[in-house]
Amino acid sequence: MVDVVGSASSLHYAITGRPNCSLSAAGTCCVFLSIATITLIVAFGFFLAGAWVVLPFAGAELGALFWSLRYVCLHAGDYERLTIDHDKVLVEHHTTKQDVRFELNGYWARVILDCQPNGYCRRLALRSHGKEIEFGRFLSSEERLNVGRLLKSRLGGYLS
Amino acid sequence: MATTIPIQDVHNEHHADNHPDHHPTGWMRWVMSTNHKDIGTLYLWFSFGMFLFAGALAMLIRAELFQPGLQFFQPNVFNQLTTMHGLIMIFGAIMPAFVGFANWQIPLMIGAPDMAFPRLNNWSFWLLPMAGLLLIGAFFVPGGAMAGGWTMYPPLFIQGGPSYDMTIFAIHIMGISSIMGSINIITTILNMRAPGMTLMKMPMFVWTWLITAFLLISAMPVLASAVTMLLMDRHFGTSFFNAAGGGDPVMYQHIFWFFGHPEVYIMILPAFGILSTIIPTFSRKPLFGYRSMVYATVVLASLAFIVWAHHMFTVGMPIASQLFFMYATMLIAVPTGVKVFNWTATMWKGSISFETPMLFAIAVVCLFTIGGFSGLVLAIVPVDIQLQDTYYVVAHFHYVLFSGAAMSIMGGIYYWLPKWTGHMYDERLGKIHFWLTAIAFNVTFFPMHFLGLAGMPRRIPDYALQFANFNMIVSLGAFVLGASQLLFLYTVIKCIRSGAVAGNRPWEGAETLEWTLPSPPPYHSFETAPVIK
Structure with a gap:
């Protein structure tokens, strides 16, 4: 399940992924x-x-x-959220036990989108300072691809 | 309180090989696997091994009964064979086979990536071989295996040797495995359905397993406590069931059958789910009366808890109790009739083709109905008192459990084998297997009705001369039935190793979600839930 706040061109953009829970x-x-x-x-x-x-x-x-x-x-309340606020990128991983936020500089962060020849996008991550932060555990392949493309247009670089 | 970590301080936790198609190899793949498909495969192979072992015991039983007089075994050994045949078939073969189907199919049918608790799933399986070893190992301890019947009635059970304790331990282990499996299945079905898959859009196989898991959870503590009380009576000086100490052996029968009757439904409801999947596929029509099928399953499961005493009419009970249990048992025919009617109505005017899974499904509908009718006969108290512990009862429960459960399992394996392996099975061999099984099954078990009506008691190694001819026919049928399962094994192995490539949807009438995936499905499937319209 994915919630999006803001458009791709807006200065403030946030995308939140949540696990699929069919039981309330x-x-x-x-x-x-x-x-x-x-x-x-x-x-x-x-x-x-x-x-x-x-x-x-x-x-x-x-x-x-x-x-x-x-x-x-x-x-059921776990989520991942990626927020782009001007030149700052914030990745949040929320679980019951902990709430961790990774802050990246938008000019330095690069996008890693790992896609197979058949178009299946297995992994989306952001890289900066030699480290990688994965995002999109709860996203579909198509959503990873779209978010990856958006991030490419907004952030410093793109690796495939 | 959120913690913000600068990127420089983040360790790279994500390995490059953490992608959907990566999976471990070698034998450790099977030991450590948390993948529902691997664990499903393990369950199915374990159950097949146990099926062959318990089937071999049945061959020995029928060899002994081929003609009157003692041929090969002393009565005590014969009793061990019948007891362990029943126990292993129920707890080692049929139940694990359905759990294998559940593991393979439930996530695929509801669009979930795996079971809700994958590690628990691994543990659930690996407890089973330990229990299996205890049951088989019981043959090699002083005094031999348990010989008191699979129902473990005291006081006979309390007097047995060390194998009786091994059996108690094995039942506890299998009970823990079943409970963990049930919790996993309930959580998976209720919480991991793909968006849009409401309860009333779930395939019938998933519904039947959901209700089966409820039954298991409700019934298993009763079995666990029954065998624990037996253990306490044996070793710790209690007298739950020891009349000499103020206990009541009949109470054991009430407790056991309170578990035992739901257990029958635990073994048959998933079979109904398989039938409800196969019949619409090969009739090329949707299942007739889906809602009524769901309600009938719920009603069946509810009735399972109020009919237990029909297994023990002969212990003596008030006439009001006899009437209650007789009529409650007869009520079971109503939801069962709904199901049989709906399967028949699904086939009515359908574009039916008769591939092996469909042949098995049609045979199950017919033969299980015969088992159901003989169950109605046994529900009548005065008749039951005549037929208690005769071969009529043996015929009845084999028509229910072999033709109902085991043949559904065979049909289900042929149905999903192309999906699981990516190869089509050999249709000619499948049909030969079917006809051999169906004919030999009837040759084996139909004459048992006559033997029972004529008064031949069960669980005896010798019998009166008047029963000789039918027993010879029964034994010949049993040998063919046993041998034909080796053909089944060969057909399955041949399909795994080779065969025509199966497309995503080799059965044109198949509509459930698993057929949207490639055959075999990727190691990690439905990582993103599909949306059901």
């Missing part, structure tokens, strides 16, 4: 609650019949399910 937070809660309800009803039923061992197993399983769904929920 409310949906996640519903999924967990529905599974937990069924599992716990069954477990309590057996508990009342004397088979209490079902309860800890059900609890452990629901714990694993909860952890998994929570992990998914937390990472």
Whole structure:
């Protein structure tokens, strides 16, 4: 999923990529609650019949399910954002654990666009001072190509 | 709090070989793989190995039963063969095969790049060979393998040797694997669908697996606790199921079958998903009544939790309970009938062609329906009390599980093999395999109905002379059925190694997303989610 702010020629341009998440937070809660309800009803039923061992197993399983769904929920908010503001380029990588920003000088940064002969663009990165910052993990091949072309027109150079 | 790092301080974390087509090679590719296609392949080969092993046990069983009297095995060894045949077929062959299909197909069918938790996926698979080794290794410990039947009923189970503990451990391992796999499948299906793919646009195979994963999660703690209580009764002085200590052996049966009946649906719902994929493709029509198929699957899964006691009518229960479980069991015929009707209606006036996958699918619809009808017969309490533990029951569950599950798996493999390998399989060999399997299956299992109706009990190495002729026919059919699976193995290997090049969409009626990819699909597919209109 991609959000774009500003046009290619404007002084302020930002593009944000997010992972594709088809399950909302409310949906996640519903999924967990529905599974937990069924599992716990069954477990309590057996508990009342004397088979209490079902309860800890059900609890452990629901714990694993909860952890998994929570992990998914937390990472649903991850994003990558590239902002061009006059001569400054800012690349932000946001995850649950950290929020990292790389600042580049627009005159020095060069664009690396790694495309296959069949047109599939595998990788988009910015290079400056011998280091590379990748961008576009959440972009499609076509979007990487378009962003790469835009960056080429806006930044210092272009490598392919 | 955001941290801004000047570019000079950034380490180059992105390696040049981090691109979509890069993948590890050699045997470590398979050990370390987190790729859904590799793991799917591992599951399928593991299940095929287990299928051949458990099938070999079945051949030994049928060799012993070829004629009356003890031929090759003592009764205890015979019981080991029947027990391990059942356990390995269920937990080692059929379930992992469907998980293999899920791994290969679910991400491809919903436009996801991989499973939601790839490392968990790797671990889910690699637990299975450990469990398989424990089950097979049980034959080599003092006292031999478990011989108390795959249902592990106490008090017999509590009295067994070390192989019984190995079986408990194996079941725990396989349960953990199943739970992790189910969590992965639920998360993948619900959270990684391509934009535009609403729940009601998902292929039926994906729907059936979503519901199967719910069933697995609900049923697995019950099985895990049942075998744990058996372990505690065996070694830690508890008396959950020991009547002498105040326990109740019948409670074990309730607990086991509360897991056991949903387990049947865990093994059959993905098969329904495969059928619902194959039949529209070769009928060149959309699936008839898609919504009703989804609802029927949900209803089937719900009914799975309220019919368990039909497996244990003979333990004695109040008449009201007998009636409840009898009628609840009969209700299963309604959603199943919806499915059979819809498959038939899909074929009706379709432009049908009879490639091997379609032959398997049609055979499954017919043969599974026979298994369903014999299930209805067994649901009737007075009839069930007569037929309990006879060969009629053996015939019934083989019509459900071999023709329903195993033949669906075979059809599914022929259907997707061109996609997976990039080669067309040998159609002539596929059809020979189909006809051998279908005919030998019926020769093997149909006479078992007659044996059961005549009163031949199951799980015995010897029998009365009156059953001799049918048993000889059954054994001959079984040997042909077993041998024909070697032809299946040959056909699959031949397809992997050579064969005509399969295009992106070798089946013109195939409409699901995986057919938009090349055959075989790239190692990393759908890195960018396709948009579904």
